[in-house]
Amino acid sequence: MDVDAGHGAALGGALPTQPGELPLARRLRSLLTWPTTESDPVASLVRAHRAIHAGTDPAVLRRAYTIAENMHRGQFRKSGEPYITHPLAVAQICAELGMDTITLVAALLHDTVEDTRYTLQALAEDFGREVAHLVDGVTKFDKAFYGKAAEAETIRKMIIAAGKDVRVLIIKLADRLHNMRTLGVRSAASRERIARATQEVLVPLCDRLGIQTLKRELDDVVLLHLKPEEHDRISRHVRERPGWDTYLEQVVARARAALRRNRVDAEVTPRPRHLYSIWKDTVAGGHDSPYDLPRIAVVVDGPATDCYAALGAIHGVWRPVPGRFKDFIASPKNNLYRSLHTSVCGPENRTVEVLIRTEEMHRKAEYGIAADFRFPRSGGGAAAARAEQLDWLRRVLNWEQDAADPAQFLQSLRCDLAETQIQVVAEGRQVVLPAGATPVDLAYELGSERGDHCLAARINGRLAPLSSQLAEGDVVEIFTETDAEGGDAAPRGPRREWLGFVKSPHAQMQINRWFAEHTEPGITISDKVRLGRATIGLALRQHNRGLASDLPLLRLSEELGYPDLETMLVAVFDRVIEPDAVVRQLIDLVDHRQ
Numbered sequence: 001m002d003v004d005a006g007h008g009a010a011l012g013g014a015l016p017t018q019p020g021e022l023p024l025a026r027r028l029r030s031l032l033t034w035p036t037t038e039s040d041p042v043a044s045l046v047r048a049h050r051a052i053h054a055g056t057d058p059a060v061l062r063r064a065y066t067i068a069e070n071m072h073r074g075q076f077r078k079s080g081e082p083y084i085t086h087p088l089a090v091a092q093i094c095a096e097l098g099m100d101t102i103t104l105v106a107a108l109l110h111d112t113v114e115d116t117r118y119t120l121q122a123l124a125e126d127f128g129r130e131v132a133h134l135v136d137g138v139t140k141f142d143k144a145f146y147g148k149a150a151e152a153e154t155i156r157k158m159i160i161a162a163g164k165d166v167r168v169l170i171i172k173l174a175d176r177l178h179n180m181r182t183l184g185v186r187s188a189a190s191r192e193r194i195a196r197a198t199q200e201v202l203v204p205l206c207d208r209l210g211i212q213t214l215k216r217e218l219d220d221v222v223l224l225h226l227k228p229e230e231h232d233r234i235s236r237h238v239r240e241r242p243g244w245d246t247y248l249e250q251v252v253a254r255a256r257a258a259l260r261r262n263r264v265d266a267e268v269t270p271r272p273r274h275l276y277s278i279w280k281d282t283v284a285g286g287h288d289s290p291y292d293l294p295r296i297a298v299v300v301d302g303p304a305t306d307c308y309a310a311l312g313a314i315h316g317v318w319r320p321v322p323g324r325f326k327d328f329i330a331s332p333k334n335n336l337y338r339s340l341h342t343s344v345c346g347p348e349n350r351t352v353e354v355l356i357r358t359e360e361m362h363r364k365a366e367y368g369i370a371a372d373f374r375f376p377r378s379g380g381g382a383a384a385a386r387a388e389q390l391d392w393l394r395r396v397l398n399w400e401q402d403a404a405d406p407a408q409f410l411q412s413l414r415c416d417l418a419e420t421q422i423q424v425v426a427e428g429r430q431v432v433l434p435a436g437a438t439p440v441d442l443a444y445e446l447g448s449e450r451g452d453h454c455l456a457a458r459i460n461g462r463l464a465p466l467s468s469q470l471a472e473g474d475v476v477e478i479f480t481e482t483d484a485e486g487g488d489a490a491p492r493g494p495r496r497e498w499l500g501f502v503k504s505p506h507a508q509m510q511i512n513r514w515f516a517e518h519t520e521p522g523i524t525i526s527d528k529v530r531l532g533r534a535t536i537g538l539a540l541r542q543h544n545r546g547l548a549s550d551l552p553l554l555r556l557s558e559e560l561g562y563p564d565l566e567t568m569l570v571a572v573f574d575r576v577i578e579p580d581a582v583v584r585q586l587i588d589l590v591d592h593r594q
Contacts, residue, residue, distance in 0.1 A: 071118045158172060220274055295354070331423070460476075
C-alpha cells in the first residue's frame with residue numbers, strides 16, 4: 001500500500017533492508033533475492049501453496065497475478081522495483097502461512113482498488129464477493145500512518161471487516177511484514193513512525209491471533225528500526241555464543257533419553273529465542289549483557305495428558321527451578337496458546353527453559369488462527385475453536401459501536417492491545433479483563449445495565465471497594481443498586497469518579513456515554529446517604545442479618561465519633577470506612593446489647 005522500498009521474500013526469506021542502504025546495493029540485493037523466474041513469476045507462489053494444499057488449481061492465482069501486474073504496470077516502489085513485487089511477496093507470505101487460495105488471490109490484488117483504475121465492482125465480478133470483501137477490508141489502511149483521521153478511520157474499517165472474515169487481518173499482517181522488511185530505504189523519521197505504529201497496533205494484533213511465526217519477525221524488524229544499536233548488540237551475541245550448539249545438543253540428547261525411559265513418545269528440538277525476546281528479557285531483568293537462556297521444545301505424540309508425563313520425565317532428570325513453572329494447558333493464554341513451561345537446572349548447572357506441548361498445540365502456537373487454514377479440520381470443532389480465539393474481536397466490535405468517533409476507537413484499541421490480561425470468574429464463567437481491572441470493569445463486561453447500576457462487589461467472598469484491582473483467578477460477585485434496595489428506588493447510574501480507576505476502554509466509553517446522555521447534576525449528599533445505607537444493607541445480608549430500624553446505626557455512629565448518622569453513611573459511600581468494618585461492629589453492638 002505504501003509505494004515504498006525494496007523486494008522481500010516470503011517467510012524465512014531475505015533479510016530486511018538496512019537503514020541507509022545505498023540504491024545500487026538495494027538493486028543488487030533485489031536481484032539476488034528475487035524468488036521467481038522471469039518466465040513464470042508465479043512459480044514460487046504456486047509451489048509454496050501446493051506444498052501445503054496439494055491438488056489446488058493454480059489457474060486462478062495466475063489470473064489474479066496477470067490482472068495485478070497489468071493494473072500496477074508503470075508503478076514503482078521507492079527502491080525503483082516494479083510495484084508488482086510487493087503484492088506478489090505478500091501473497092508468498094500468506095502461502096507460507098498455509099492460507100487458502102481465496103486469501104492468496106486477495107493478497108495479489110490487495111492494492112489494485114486503492115492504487116489503480118480497477119474497481120471493487122470489477123474485482124467482485126472477476127473473483128467473487130469473498131475476495132472483494134477481503135480486498136476492501138485492507139484498502140487504504142497503510143495511508144493511516146500519514147494522518148490521524150485517516151489512521152483511525154481505516155483501522156476501524158479493517159476491524160469491522162475482520163469481524164466478518166478474519167483473513168482481512170492476516171493479509172494486513174503479511175502486507176505490513178513485507179513493508180517492514182523493506183523499510184530501510186525510507187527516511188529515519190518515516191522508519192521510526194511506521195515501526196512504532198506497527199509495534200502499537202499490528203504486532204499486538206498478530207499476538208492476539210496467535211501467529212507467532214509472523215510476530216517473531218515483526219518484533220525483530222521493529223527492534224532493528226527503533227533501536228538499531230540494541231538490535232546489533234543482540235545479533236552479535238547470538239552469532240558469537242561459544243559452545244551454544246554443542247550444549248543444546250547435549251540437553252536434547254539427555255531429554256530424549258529420559259522421555260524414552262518413561263515411554264513418552266515425543267520429539268525434542270532446540271527452541272532459540274528471537275532477537276526481540278532476548279532484548280526484552282534483558283531490559284526487564286536489568287541485565288548488563290544479553291539475557292539468553294538455552295531452551296528446548298518437547299512436542300509429544302499423544303494427548304494432553306502425555307505433556308504432564310513428559311514434565312515428570314524432565315523433572316526426573318533435572319531439578320526444576322522454583323517459581324518458573326506455568327501451566328498454559330489448564331489455563332490457556334488469551335490467544336488460546338497452550339503449553340507447559342518449566343525451567344530446570346540442566347547440565348553444568350545452567351538454567352534451561354523447557355516448553356512441552358502436543359503436536360496440535362505446537363501448530364496453534366506457531367500459526368494461531370491461520371492453523372485452521374493450514375491444517376483444515378472437518379466438523380464444527382474448528383469453527384468453535386476459531387470463534388473462541390476471536391472472542392476479543394467481539395469486544396472490540398462492541399467498542400466500535402460505542403465509540404463516539406474513530407479516534408476514540410483507535411485509542412481504545414491501542415489501550416486494549418497494549419495491556420496484559422487476566423481471567424476472573426463471574427456468574428459461573430471466565431471473563432477476560434485488562435490487568436489492573438476493577439469490579440466496575442467487570443460489571444460493564446457483564447452488561448451495560450450491570451455496569452451503570454453497579455453498587456458493590458464481593459471478591460473471593462469478601463466485600464471490597466469498587467476501585468479494588470482484580471487478580472488472576474478472583475471469584476467476583478457484582479451487586480447493583482436494585483439488588484440492595486429490592487427494586488424500590490430508581491438507580492442513579494455510574495459515578496464520575498469511576499473514570500479515575502476503571503481500566504477497560506469498554507467501561508470508560510460506557511461511563512462517558514451515560515453522562516453524555518444524562519444531564520442530571522452530580523451526585524448529592526442525599527444520594528450518598530441513600531447509597532451508603534443500601535451498601536450497609538447489602539453487607540448485612542451477607543451475614544443473614546438485617547435492621548428493623550435505624551437505632552443500631554445511630555448508636556454505632558455515636559460510638560465511632562460521627563456527629564450524626566448521615567455523616568457516617570456518607571463516609572461508608574466514600575469508603576472512608578469500609579462497609580465490612582461497619583457491619584462487624586454493628587453486629588457486635590447489637591449482639592452485646594441483647
